[in-house]
Amino acid sequence: xxxxxxxxxxxxxxxxxxxxxxxxxxxxxxxxxxxxxxxxxxxxxxxxxxxxxxxxxxxxxxxxxxxxxxxxxxxxxxxxxxxxxxxxxxxxxxxxxxxxxxxxxxxxxxxxxxxxxxxxxxxxxxxxxxxxxxxxxxxxxxxxxxxxxxxxxxxxxxxxxxxxxxxxxxxxxxxxxxxxxxxxxxxxxxxxxxxxxxxxxxxxxxxxxxxxxxxxxxxxxxxxxxxxxxxxxxxxxxxxxxxxxxxxxxxxxxxxxxxxxxxxxxxxxxxxxxxxxxxxxxxxxxxxxxxxxxxxxxxxxxxxxxxxxxxxxxxxxxxxxxxxxxxxxxxxxxxxxxxxxxxxxxxxxxxxxxxxxxxxxxxxxxxxxxxxxxxxxxxxxxxxxxxxxx
Amino acid sequence: xxxxxxxxxxxxxxxxxxxxxxxxxxxxxxxxxxxxxxxxxxxxxxxxxxxxxxxxxxxxxxxxxxxxxxxxxxxxxxxxxxxxxxxxxxxxxxxxxxxxxxxxxxxxxxxxxxxxxxxxxxxxxxxxxxxxxxxxxxxxxxxxxxxxxxxxxxxxxxxxxxxxxxxxxxxxxxxxxxxxxxxxxxxxxxxxxxxxxxxxxxxxxxxxxxxxxxxxxxxxxxxxxxxxxxxxxxxxxxxxxxxxxxxxxxxxxxxxxxxxxxxxxxxxxxxxxxxxxxxxxxxxxxxxxxxxxxxxxxxxxxxxxxxxxxxxxxxxxxxxxxxxxxxxxxxxxxxxxxxxxxxxxxxxxxxxxxxxxxxxxxxxxxxxxxxxxxxxxxxxxxxxxxxxxxxxxx
Numbered sequence: 001x002x003x004x005x006x007x008x009x010x011x012x013x014x015x016x017x018x019x020x021x022x023x024x025x026x027x028x029x030x031x032x033x034x035x036x037x038x039x040x041x042x043x044x045x046x047x048x049x050x051x052x053x054x055x056x057x058x059x060x061x062x063x064x065x066x067x068x069x070x071x072x073x074x075x076x077x078x079x080x081x082x083x084x085x086x087x088x089x090x091x092x093x094x095x096x097x098x099x100x101x102x103x104x105x106x107x108x109x110x111x112x113x114x115x116x117x118x119x120x121x122x123x124x125x126x127x128x129x130x131x132x133x134x135x136x137x138x139x140x141x142x143x144x145x146x147x148x149x150x151x152x153x154x155x156x157x158x159x160x161x162x163x164x165x166x167x168x169x170x171x172x173x174x175x176x177x178x179x180x181x182x183x184x185x186x187x188x189x190x191x192x193x194x195x196x197x198x199x200x201x202x203x204x205x206x207x208x209x210x211x212x213x214x215x216x217x218x219x220x221x222x223x224x225x226x227x228x229x230x231x232x233x234x235x236x237x238x239x240x241x242x243x244x245x246x247x248x249x250x251x252x253x254x255x256x257x258x259x260x261x262x263x264x265x266x267x268x269x270x271x272x273x274x275x276x277x278x279x280x281x282x283x284x285x286x287x288x289x290x291x292x293x294x295x296x297x298x299x300x301x302x303x304x305x306x307x308x309x310x311x312x313x314x315x316x317x318x319x320x321x322x323x324x325x326x327x328x329x330x331x332x333x334x335x336x337x338x339x340x341x342x343x344x345x346x347x348x349x350x351x352x353x354x355x356x357x358x359x360x361x362x363x364x365x366x367x368x369x370x371x372x373x374x375x376x377x378x379x380x381x382x383x384x385x386x387x388x389x390x
Numbered sequence: 391x392x393x394x395x396x397x398x399x400x401x402x403x404x405x406x407x408x409x410x411x412x413x414x415x416x417x418x419x420x421x422x423x424x425x426x427x428x429x430x431x432x433x434x435x436x437x438x439x440x441x442x443x444x445x446x447x448x449x450x451x452x453x454x455x456x457x458x459x460x461x462x463x464x465x466x467x468x469x470x471x472x473x474x475x476x477x478x479x480x481x482x483x484x485x486x487x488x489x490x491x492x493x494x495x496x497x498x499x500x501x502x503x504x505x506x507x508x509x510x511x512x513x514x515x516x517x518x519x520x521x522x523x524x525x526x527x528x529x530x531x532x533x534x535x536x537x538x539x540x541x542x543x544x545x546x547x548x549x550x551x552x553x554x555x556x557x558x559x560x561x562x563x564x565x566x567x568x569x570x571x572x573x574x575x576x577x578x579x580x581x582x583x584x585x586x587x588x589x590x591x592x593x594x595x596x597x598x599x600x601x602x603x604x605x606x607x608x609x610x611x612x613x614x615x616x617x618x619x620x621x622x623x624x625x626x627x628x629x630x631x632x633x634x635x636x637x638x639x640x641x642x643x644x645x646x647x648x649x650x651x652x653x654x655x656x657x658x659x660x661x662x663x664x665x666x667x668x669x670x671x672x673x674x675x676x677x678x679x680x681x682x683x684x685x686x687x688x689x690x691x692x693x694x695x696x697x698x699x700x701x702x703x704x705x706x707x708x709x710x711x712x713x714x715x716x717x718x719x720x721x722x723x724x725x726x727x728x729x730x731x732x733x734x735x736x737x738x739x740x741x742x743x744x745x746x747x748x749x750x751x752x753x754x755x756x757x758x759x760x761x762x763x764x765x766x767x768x769x770x771x772x773x774x775x776x777x778x779x780x781x782x783x784x
Binding site: 255258259268270271273275276277279280281283284285287288289291292294295317320321323324325327328369370372373374376377378380381383 | 649652662664665667669670671673674675677678679681682683685686688689690711714715717718719721722764766767768770771772774775777
């Protein structure tokens with residue numbers, strides 16, 4: 001069986017969008033997307049796009065994550081978010097020590113990995129040959145569908161550069177805590193997990209120090225370009241894609257909605273120049289965001305393919321652009337949401353959902369504007385740099 | 391001098407442009423004082439082959455694509471907005487002329503493959519009479535960027551009949567038929583020498599014109615003689631890119647200047663200004679605005695090119711979206727420069743400040759009627775909802 005083409009995958013996403021939109025309200029009530037939606041993503045092959053060919057993956061390119069997230073996000077932001085989070089860990093896994101890859105995919109090529117961020121009471125102890133983790137990790141998007149979780153670990157030694165690691169734990173090692181109640185991206189099921197003194201050996205970890213462009217622990221067994229990408233530096237494109245999709249979806253909904261609406265003067269709202277100004281500016285913002293992300297994805301694939309290591313300044317710029325794309329999409333949706341009138345405040349309104357969701361995207365730490373803007377400035381002027389995820 | 395036999399890659403043109411940036415910046419103040427760019431700068435553009443990027447191969451040009459024009463402008467503009475503007479305006483008429491009736495092309499380039507064309511906008515006292523086989527023009531046409539170096543000027547002519555759709559034409563006039571009026575005194579893009587031209591009861595035959603009706607994508611009057619994709623592009627739908635490229639270049643230049651300037655500056659507390667997060671955020675936002683604008687323009691250029699190559703005709707909605715994006719890119723660059731200009735303090739209000747010049751220049755770019763945001767936004771909205779569009783240049 002040959003792998004589906006890029007166009008075929010995009011087509012599948014486009015066909016799913018109306019269904020996702022239909023299900024979005026119920027998914028919000030359930031605080032998670034349905035297992036049926038997840039299974040459709042499995043059948044469509046979405047989660048395999050960055051998984052190594054060696055384990056049955058498609059090994060495509062990072063730009064496709066953005067484009068698929070855009071199509072899915074037009075229907076439902078949470079669904080797109082689940083897709084991107086699970087798909088991206090095909091990439092991080094492919095960069096890891098081959099022993100870890102074999103543990104995850106050796107017996108089950110469909111195994112999925114999500115991630116979680118440290119909470120206030122998470123404890124990490126460095127021991128011989130690995131780490132011991134204890135306590136809670138939060139925001140584990142798609143944890144219901146995952147076989148493993150990548151715990152995010154931040155190490156800030158006094159005598160060396162800060163380091164970030166993805167540490168793999170199997171679902172037998174953690175308990176899921178049903179604590180996901182959020183106003184935005186509420187259907188991502190991003191619950192917490194809790195562990196009790198779990199040992200994670202070094203080979204199950206992926207260090208930020210090893211994935212800044214060029215060979216990674218996994219790139220010898222997976223020689224494709226993907227597994228040599230500067231993982232953090234390429235910018236967390238998997239968070240920006242859903243923002244573009246959400247914003248495009250909101251624009252479509254508003255344009256449809258306008259066809260039936262009349263202003264105070266009795267004239268059709270869609271004939272108002274002020275309305276045209278809002279639609280045009282939001283449309284321009286969304287397309288600019290998308291074009292920039294696509295260009296950065298092309299650049300990072302090309303540079304890595306040519307064996308060029310991106311400088312800190314370039315990586316900081318890619319991250320900045322990524323965060324800026326989310327800023328643009330948020331502005332675009334804010335401007336459109338104003339057009340919905342009081343009806344847009346009613347429960348279940350799809351544009352309102354997009355508005356809540358896009359604001360939630362912008363709060364993800366990997367894409368939040370302020371830290372990325374400052375990182376760029378610090379890289380530009382050679383100031384000390386303390387964020388390991390660039 | 392390059393000839394058609396030279397096979398020059400796009401990167402080489404961009405490199406040539408990049409190499410000129412320091413020289414253009416050095417000359418910018420004098421050019422402003424002269425209200426025109428120097429003959430030397432113009433000659434450097436000629437020798438680099440810049441003006442021939444969109445000229446048909448058949449007639450001595452390089453027949454490249456739009457993105458190379460944008461990318462060259464994005465370099466030249468870093469040094470001097472006015473110089474970049476001259477390049478962008480003149481190069482564009484390689485394309486316009488290549489789309490025209492072959493008789494008009496031969497008149498321009500038959501004996502002289504180096505002939506250049508500019509264009510001019512109707513002034514208040516310009517008169518056009520539509521007669522059998524052509525138009526009669528009389529009066530003053532303004533804003534003729536590049537007239538100092540042009541052999542021909544394309545007069546912008548609008549026809550808005552009561553009983554049919556509006557039409558725009560580029561009607562070319564030879565320099566022996568007009569008089570240049572030295573009336574270019576402006577605050578932004580001051581060195582473009584965009585003077586007016588005056589014509590007296592001049593008949594222009596139809597074949598010297600390019601009608602907006604004939605360049606909406608697909609075959610144009612010139613595409614049989616010039617079969618390349620370029621001459622089947624939806625000219626107005628995609629074409630105002632030539633004004634957006636300079637905006638990107640000027641904004642990039644302003645960012646370079648500010649970043650250089652910051653190295654020497656201290657805040658009130660004595661700390662380096664570049665350590666201030668508020669400064670870093672401004673640089674980051676302007677930088678991202680500029681890059682997103684550039685990426686958007688080039689993506690649209692590629693899309694239009696691919697669509698044309700496949701023989702598809704873009705819809706009105708598609709064309710209006712491209713124009714909207716183009717104006718959006720310019721607006722984003724204006725915002726970027728406004729934000730950066732604010733960082734430069736009172737010094738950037740002084741007449742010899744390069745940042746001041748970039749700030750004035752980019753506002754002048756945004757005033758070009760083809761990229762004015764309100765018009766493009768309104769055209770987009772009207773196209774989206776099938777309302778009548780009266781602007782022939784979409």
